[in-house]
Amino acid sequence: xxxxWPLPIHHVEVRLMQSHGTTPNIAAQAIKSTTRHGFLVALGxxxxxxxxxxILNRHLRIKQKTYAHTPVDKVVEALxxxxxxxxxxxxxxxxxxxLVADPAVAQAWGQERFAHFSTVCATFSKLTEENVQxxxxxxxxxxxxxxxxEVAAVAGPDRTGRVIVDIDLTGQKVRGETKQYTGTDFGxxxxxxxxxxxxxxxxxxxxxQRFAIDGLLKSGKAxxxxxxxxLELIPRIEARIGRPLRRVEWxxxxxxxxxxxxxxxxxxxxxxxxxxxxxxKQKLQSEFQEAVQHLREVNQRLRQYRxxxxxxxxxxxxxxxxxxxFGTPEVIQRLLELGYEFTIKSYSGSNIAYKRRFDAxxxxxxxxxxxxxxxxEAVTVPGxxxxxxxxxxLVAMRRWDADGRxxxxxxxxxxxxxxxxxxxxxKLYHGRQTIEAGFQEWKGTFHFGTPRLRKYEAxxxxxxxxxxxxxxxxxxxxxxxxxxxxxxxxxxxxxxxVAARCRATIRCLGDTLRLVFSRGTPLAxxxxxxxxxxxxxxxxxxxxxxxxxxxx
Numbered sequence: 001x002x003x004x005w006p007l008p009i010h011h012v013e014v015r016l017m018q019s020h021g022t023t024p025n026i027a028a029q030a031i032k033s034t035t036r037h038g039f040l041v042a043l044g045x046x047x048x049x050x051x052x053x054x055i056l057n058r059h060l061r062i063k064q065k066t067y068a069h070t071p072v073d074k075v076v077e078a079l080x081x082x083x084x085x086x087x088x089x090x091x092x093x094x095x096x097x098x099l100v101a102d103p104a105v106a107q108a109w110g111q112e113r114f115a116h117f118s119t120v121c122a123t124f125s126k127l128t129e130e131n132v133q134x135x136x137x138x139x140x141x142x143x144x145x146x147x148x149x150e151v152a153a154v155a156g157p158d159r160t161g162r163v164i165v166d167i168d169l170t171g172q173k174v175r176g177e178t179k180q181y182t183g184t185d186f187g188x189x190x191x192x193x194x195x196x197x198x199x200x201x202x203x204x205x206x207x208x209q210r211f212a213i214d215g216l217l218k219s220g221k222a223x224x225x226x227x228x229x230x231l232e233l234i235p236r237i238e239a240r241i242g243r244p245l246r247r248v249e250w251x252x253x254x255x256x257x258x259x260x261x262x263x264x265x266x267x268x269x270x271x272x273x274x275x276x277x278x279x280x281k282q283k284l285q286s287e288f289q290e291a292v293q294h295l296r297e298v299n300q301r302l303r304q305y306r307x308x309x310x311x312x313x314x315x316x317x318x319x320x321x322x323x324x325x326f327g328t329p330e331v332i333q334r335l336l337e338l339g340y341e342f343t344i345k346s347y348s349g350s351n352i353a354y355k356r357r358f359d360a361x362x363x364x365x366x367x368x369x370x371x372x373x374x375x376x377e378a379v380t381v382p383g384x385x386x387x388x389x390x391x392x393x394l395v396a397m398r399r400w401d402a403d404g405r406x407x408x409x410x411x412x413x414x415x416x417x418x419x420x421x422x423x424x425x426x427k428l429y430h431g432r433q434t435i436e437a438g439f440q441e442w443k444g445t446f447h448f449g450t451p452r453l454r455k456y457e458a459x460x461x462x463x464x465x466x467x468x469x470x471x472x473x474x475x476x477x478x479x480x481x482x483x484x485x486x487x488x489x490x491x492x493x494x495x496x497x498v499a500a501r502c503r504a505t506i507r508c509l510g511d512t513l514r515l516v517f518s519r520g521t522p523l524a525x526x527x528x529x530x531x532x533x534x535x536x537x538x539x540x541x542x543x544x545x546x547x548x549x550x551x552x
Contacts, residue, residue, distance in 0.1 A: 032505065032508075033104050033505075036501075038517050039495055039499035039502070042480055045108055048108075053109075055141055055142055056075060061134060062126055073111055073115065075124075076109055078120055082462075082466055083473070085496050087447045089117045089452060091117075100114040100116065100117075124461060127457040127458055129457055132461050136236075140214075144239075146478075151241045159317070163204070165204055166210075166322070170198070171190050171196055171197070172189070172451050173196040173449075184220055184456075187219070198217075199216070200232070203435045204241065214236040227326055244315050244318050246306075246339045258291065262292055268284050269285065318339075318341065319340070320341070321342070324344075327384075332346075332412065336390055340414075346411070346412040354408055355408065357380055358379055369423045370427075373426075375396065376422070383412065384412065392412055393417070411429050413429075441492060445492050445493045474492070480528050481528070481530075484525075484526035487528070503520075503521055511531055512529065512530070
């Protein structure tokens with residue numbers, strides 16, 4: 001590993017051993033240095049264990065001249081800024097304890113010294129859409145084995161356990177001169193109409209904590225097309241954690257239904273006559289062409305699904321959770337075809353027609369699932385229109401706010417009554433609050449509530465780095481050990497806001513690195529150890545981090 005063994009020599013300790021009158025021999029030589037950003041040094045060692053720089057160099061091809069620092073060096077520096085509690089890029093140089101003035105951190109991340117923040121921004125301004133995909137591919141190569149180990153722990157050795165994936169959108173409102181941010185648009189962001197971006201993200205509910213699988217940066221109006229966002233995320237999710245078996249038999253039934261529809265329309269076209277037949281024939285012709293096109297698409301997907309099943313020796317049971325913005329008929333149809341289980345809110349609002357349906361159900365049909373929250377499967381709400389019948393459940397929910405306002409919604413799920421009761425379905429759906437907690441961590445811990453840069457591609461790349469940082473602080477303990485329960489059980493907020501800002505002493509002795517936090521810091525006396533010669537099994541479970549919905 002380049003740049004981390006040895007660290008810069010500020011002080012050398014030499015221990016001598018006496019051997020019955022013989023000449024003293026050097027038994028060990030410990031290289032000692034200091035840093036003002038202790039946990040960032042530890043994370044740098046972990047990043048090198050994961051071959052971060054090597055993999056980025058293999059994938060990234062940014063068209064920019066190299067002087068003192070390569071483009072990859074500056075991408076890595078941006079990642080360190082995210083992990084080092086830098087609210088703005090300029091904090092790399094102008095923070096009270098700037099990262100660029102701490103050579104020990106740069107050495108731990110494989111560089112001699114960090115570049116000026118302006119050159120980091122200049123590199124991100126050169127990024128293209130192809131570079132963003134290259135960065136995503138590089139980070140996926142690093143994370144896929146780790147994510148798959150988390151999946152294996154949930155799915156079990158027979159791969160029959162349900163793997164829960166949450167999908168949602170979160171907004172980034174731009175500040176200042178909004179038109180200078182490329183790729184932004186007006187949409188509902190944080191409950192208000194504003195210009196900005198939307199991030200469509202997928203999170204994995206691991207055995208002990210949540211992990212970010214992938215995310216996409218979209219314009220602010222993406223909420224109206226969120227079904228497309230979900231379908232766009234599916235291939236990226238499957239590339240990182242695996243995929244379920246496609247429902248080939250059901251798609252064959254859909255194909256048969258669509259063929260019958262085409263034959264029916266063709267017959268109507270041949271027999272239409274009488275007054276106004278020209279207008280009716282024109283309408284039928286349009287419907288016929290649309291039905292034929294749908295038939296071709298279903299047939300093409302069926303061939304693809306058969307091939308994917310042949311090349312999927314270890315399928316997963318993946319359960320998707322998403323809110324009402326994703327519950328469109330098109331999304332439901334495709335998820336069923338692709339073999340997913342799901343609990344998706346298919347309706348949410350204050351439609352008067354739905355209120356009458358809810359009120360028509362007797363009180364004894366409503367089950368109290370939580371305080372002032374009730375659920376029932378007796379409400380006759382319409383389900384999605386599918387190409388062929390499928391046994392999905394519609395669970396109606398109603399609750400009352402503190403001001404007495406009634407809130408109604410409907411959950412659409414593939415989970416059957418023999419496996420999950422009505423109450424269990426609702427509680428499982430409400431478990432998707434884990435993704436809301438993840439978004440709060442992005443914005444509160446990593447200062448990702450507003451875009452850092454002005455160019456769309458730069459912000460898209462920054463999104464990928466934040467996703468990686470989110471996971472890295474969790475995976476670090478696979479490679480590190482500590483004598484401090486406070487550190488071992490810490491949430492990312494403490495690690496980024498406190499541990500990454502604490503002074504520490506670094507000692508390198510042979511294959512062992514020891515990081516000791518200095519006196520006068522909140523973590524005084526706490527030690528972190530890394531042994532580069534010891535193999536670290538990926539199957540090792542990580543310490544539990546806070547699972548509350550708000551970082552504290």
